[in-house]
Amino acid sequence: MSAKTCQSPHPVWQIVILSIAPAIGLGICRFAYALVLPDMRDSLGWSYSLAGFMNTINAAGYLAGALGANAMIRRFGMFSIIRISAACCVLSLAISALTSDVVVFSMVRLLSGVAAAFAFVAGGALATNIAQAQRQHQAFYLSLFYIGPAVGILISGFVSPFLLAWLGPGTWWIVWGALATISGSMALVLPLTRVAEPSAQTSAAKSEVRITPVLVFLFC
Numbered sequence: 001m002s003a004k005t006c007q008s009p010h011p012v013w014q015i016v017i018l019s020i021a022p023a024i025g026l027g028i029c030r031f032a033y034a035l036v037l038p039d040m041r042d043s044l045g046w047s048y049s050l051a052g053f054m055n056t057i058n059a060a061g062y063l064a065g066a067l068g069a070n071a072m073i074r075r076f077g078m079f080s081i082i083r084i085s086a087a088c089c090v091l092s093l094a095i096s097a098l099t100s101d102v103v104v105f106s107m108v109r110l111l112s113g114v115a116a117a118f119a120f121v122a123g124g125a126l127a128t129n130i131a132q133a134q135r136q137h138q139a140f141y142l143s144l145f146y147i148g149p150a151v152g153i154l155i156s157g158f159v160s161p162f163l164l165a166w167l168g169p170g171t172w173w174i175v176w177g178a179l180a181t182i183s184g185s186m187a188l189v190l191p192l193t194r195v196a197e198p199s200a201q202t203s204a205a206k207s208e209v210r211i212t213p214v215l216v217f218l219f220c
Contacts, residue, residue: 010022010142011130011133011134012141012144014130014193014195015127015130015131015141015144015145016144017099017189017193017195018082018123018126018127018130018145018148018195019118019144019145019146019147019148019151020086020125020147020148020151020186020187020189021082021085021086021089021120021123021190021192022116022119022120022145022148023148023149023151023152023155023186024086024089024090024116024119024152024183024186024187025085025086025089025112025115025116025117025119025120025152025154026116026120026148026149026152027115027148027149027150027151027152027154027155027156028093028152028155028179028182029058029087029089029092029093029112029115029183030058030062030112030113030116031106031152031153031156031157032156032159032160032176032179033055033058033109034055034155034174035157035160035161035164035174035175036175036176037051037054039164039169039170039171039172040172042169042170043169043170043172045111046099049165049187050102053106054105054106054109055109057106057109057110057113058109058110058112059113060110060113061109061110061111061112061113061114061115061116061117062113062114062115062117063113063117064113064114064118064119064197065113065114065115065116065117065118065121065145066121068114068122069081069117069118069121069122069153072118073121073122073125073220076105077197078122078123078125078126078197079122079126079197080195081098081118081119081122081193082118082119082122082123082126082190083144083161083190083191084115084118084120084186085115085116085118085122086115086183086190087187088111088112088114088115088188089112089115089116089119089166089183089187090149090180090183090184090187092108092111092112092115092207093176093180093183094176094177094184095108095113096108096130096173096176096180097173097174097175097176097177097180098173100173121150122147123145126195126197127141127142127145128142129197130195131163137142155179155182156179159175159178159179159182160175160179163175163178168171181205
């Protein structure tokens with residue numbers, strides 16, 4: 001591995017790089033579905049309930065991912081989880097372009113929901129750690145991370161409607177393929193970058209967190 005690959009970039013670029021994964025997971029995987037859905041419904045004959053189920057299962061994946069992110073981070077590390085999550089999101093977009101099977105498509109929607117949550121939780125924690133070292137500009141540094149999903153939404157909003165209008169009905173799979181290509185290009189920077197993580201003593205809280213009281217609010 002080259003020295004350039006191992007070298008940590010400037011903190012600003014570190015946070016911009018961290019924002020790539022939620023940009024893909026939330027801004028593209030999740031938001032683009034609403035834009036591609038009308039053509040998918042017309043082409044595949046989906047009912048409104050089936051179309052809504054695809055959104056629901058993605059949200060269920062996000063909920064599961066948000067609740068399970070801490071355990072995965074403790075096992076694999078923050079930046080490793082971000083890299084894996086981005087790869088899973090790109091894979092889900094690619095599979096979305098290759099299948100019209102309801103079961104397969106619902107599974108990739110679930111996968112992208114879980115991966116998006118992992119990326120957002122791990123990325124947010126790591127971005128916060130970086131920002132805390134820049135005391136005079138903490139808010140600015142954190143804002144760089146949180147604009148990630150907005151950038152993904154802009155990409156989805158520019159690419160999806162124009163491609164569908166240009167290519168015509170029944171081309172939903174091409175849109176998914178284009179978004180997978182764009183997302184894959186964005187994610188390429190993640191394996192080539194190293195972002196320092198907080199020490200185990202800092203990141204591992206000794207206090208025990210109980211999830212049971214939270215479940216009451218989730219299911220009320």
